[in-house]
């Protein structure tokens with residue numbers, strides 16, 4: 001099993017990352033079915049590098065801290081940083097030789113990002129076009145079978161399967177198994193606080209790193225039913241961020257809250273207060289662990305160094321097969 005996350009915007013993870021991916025990584029890790037690799041995709045976050053370079057090193061440490069706080073156990077999972085394992089770069093280069101340009105140009109995330117970048121009068125980099133090829137290298141380097149990701153990564157998984165197949169066919173060697181996407185359906189159910197998709201770039205997220213007070217403040221500003229002004233006004237839970245998050249975080253009892261809201265038997269203030277308590281309680285153990293790790297960055301560095309060492313071993317085995325298949 002392999003999966004990764006980009007250390008964007010300071011590297012702090014939010015509840016969308018947690019519920020849509022991290023919890024599944026921890027579940028798979030504890031089930032013990034797979035040899036497991038989880039990494040910080042720091043090279044990927046350079047694909048949309050802008051005028052202001054952020055401190056990726058610091059951001060990668062923050063992402064790692066959130067991995068560990070959420071329950072990733074370095075004794076069971078190799079936790080590492082992409083740029084520490086140079087084999088990712090070599091495999092990316094070699095895979096780029098068997099990837100038709102048309103395939104990468106058609107990837108929907110590329111088309112979206114290309115538009116965004118040109119709106120800001122910036123240039124689209126060659127690296128951005130190659131984003132899914134680098135991601136394919138990440139996956140195939142460990143000959144991963146299971147790749148748990150959010151729905152937004154489905155197209156990338158699809159192209160990685162195609163590249164794996166094409167490599168095997170062109171070289172007449174079965175080097176790579178086709179990776180299976182484990183798509184989390186939760187991602188779509190977890191809206192951002194303003195009702196759009198939860199995303200750092202929209203600033204509509206709840207971070208694991210927030211204090212309980214900051215969480216309360218963020219939830220207080222969340223989008224509810226615009227026409228529900230008085231407690232007795234009927235709400236529309238299906239369109240309300242607070243209600244939708246309640247369903248995710250309180251699956252056994254959300255129904256009562258939804259019906260009371262619908263029938264004007266409760267106000268949004270009460271619903272926000274209750275949701276805050278539920279989310280803060282759910283994040284409490286993760287936040288406590290985060291604070292311990294923040295106080296011991298030496299330990300986090302050590303985890304990354306050991307993780308990279310384990311990753312390099314498997315990566316080098318794969319590359320030996322790849323070089324041979326290409327008659328290098």
Ligand code: TRP
Nearest residue numbers: 003004005006041044135138139
């Ligand atoms: N593209 C993924 C994201 O933005 C991060 C990522 C990079 C990844 N390489 C990967 C995820 C390999 C799974 C497997 O979330």
